[in-house]
Amino acid sequence: MKICIIGGTGFVGTHLITTLVSQGHSIKVITRRPERHRHLRTLPTVKIVDIDFFGNKILERQIDTYDVVINLAGILNPSGANTFELVHEKVALRIAEATKAVGTPRLLHMSALNADENASSDYLRSKGRAQKKILAIDGLYVTTFSPSVIFGEADSFFNRFAQLLKIMPGIFPLTCASARFAPIYIGDVVDAFINSIDNTDTYGKNYNLCGPESFSLKELVQYTAGQINSRCTIMSLNRFFSKPLAQFMGLFPGAPITLDNYKSMSVDSVCSDEAQSAANTELDLELRSIESIVPQYLGGKDFSGKMDYFRAKSRR
Numbered sequence: 001m002k003i004c005i006i007g008g009t010g011f012v013g014t015h016l017i018t019t020l021v022s023q024g025h026s027i028k029v030i031t032r033r034p035e036r037h038r039h040l041r042t043l044p045t046v047k048i049v050d051i052d053f054f055g056n057k058i059l060e061r062q063i064d065t066y067d068v069v070i071n072l073a074g075i076l077n078p079s080g081a082n083t084f085e086l087v088h089e090k091v092a093l094r095i096a097e098a099t100k101a102v103g104t105p106r107l108l109h110m111s112a113l114n115a116d117e118n119a120s121s122d123y124l125r126s127k128g129r130a131q132k133k134i135l136a137i138d139g140l141y142v143t144t145f146s147p148s149v150i151f152g153e154a155d156s157f158f159n160r161f162a163q164l165l166k167i168m169p170g171i172f173p174l175t176c177a178s179a180r181f182a183p184i185y186i187g188d189v190v191d192a193f194i195n196s197i198d199n200t201d202t203y204g205k206n207y208n209l210c211g212p213e214s215f216s217l218k219e220l221v222q223y224t225a226g227q228i229n230s231r232c233t234i235m236s237l238n239r240f241f242s243k244p245l246a247q248f249m250g251l252f253p254g255a256p257i258t259l260d261n262y263k264s265m266s267v268d269s270v271c272s273d274e275a276q277s278a279a280n281t282e283l284d285l286e287l288r289s290i291e292s293i294v295p296q297y298l299g300g301k302d303f304s305g306k307m308d309y310f311r312a313k314s315r316r
Ligand SMILES: NC(=O)c1ccc[n+]([C@@H]2O[C@H](COP(=O)([O-])OP(=O)(O)OC[C@H]3O[C@@H](n4cnc5c(N)ncnc54)[C@H](OP(=O)(O)O)[C@@H]3O)[C@@H](O)[C@H]2O)c1
Pocket: 006, 007, 008, 009, 010, 011, 012, 013, 030, 031, 032, 033, 072, 073, 074, 075, 076, 082, 086, 087, 091, 110, 111, 112, 113, 146, 147, 148, 149, 150, 151, 156
């Protein structure tokens, strides 16, 4: 199959493309900065191009003759002209409209769990507006995916906390410590995308994607500390301190948390049982646990079966 991917140069895209290439598919990756992504150039059957998304019919020419278009473009925090509105809405809708215009049979679109046009966070609101508009386009065979936080080799979640724990001097102040997540393994997200391509039952639907268990942020940070043998004490900040700290940190480039991240964490990033079972059955997923994967890339000792310990500890 010929598959064109936008936003394919990042964490999710690299895992997805590696699997698609191993299955013999031909991939075109559209990126703003082709010179930065040498890791993809070494893969056979991958072609990398840069284009102006809004140039006259340029995107249409790139995706014409392709069987599937996948949009993974997204940002967690805006930077300069790269705003939520641009990436999550304008670029996403441009891709959907171009896909329809050239008659490409299939579009897979990456959204986010809790994406909602009425959400308090700009990230979730922009994702929600785009998801709704894209699913409503007539004559487009689209499936959207809304995962909780995704983990796996080179993720920005466990790896980020591991880095921060290493530089913290004994105490780790944690905002939104009680926010809940159901982290899903990147391999399961990749399976969800690939298994949906030819599955007509998934057309016109959004799938919420969650891992097999949910945890508080504090439990996840404590688990990370255990993996890297950090002796840091995790100090949960209450709402009174969390919000101003997030606001203050957000003033710095590359901040570990911003006010908008704080707002998106005010809603638990977990799936209902019904949504979970629909995704697992219809996308044929066999979800993998944190314990079975994270020790392989955080390099710690084997903590299999220790999540209950961290959970109990964080309640004290
Ligand atoms: N990672 C998670 O835990 C998680 C959870 C839920 C949802 N998601 C969603 O999954 C998608 C992929 O996430 P990721 O973790 O792989 O992110 P990532 O590593 O930061 O990659 C983001 C991609 O977005 C592209 N991009 C950014 N601004 C763009 C623009 N203006 N126009 C076109 N492309 C642009 C980048 O492409 P270039 O720089 O090459 O142009 C890059 O390939 C995103 O939509 C994200 O919101 C991720």
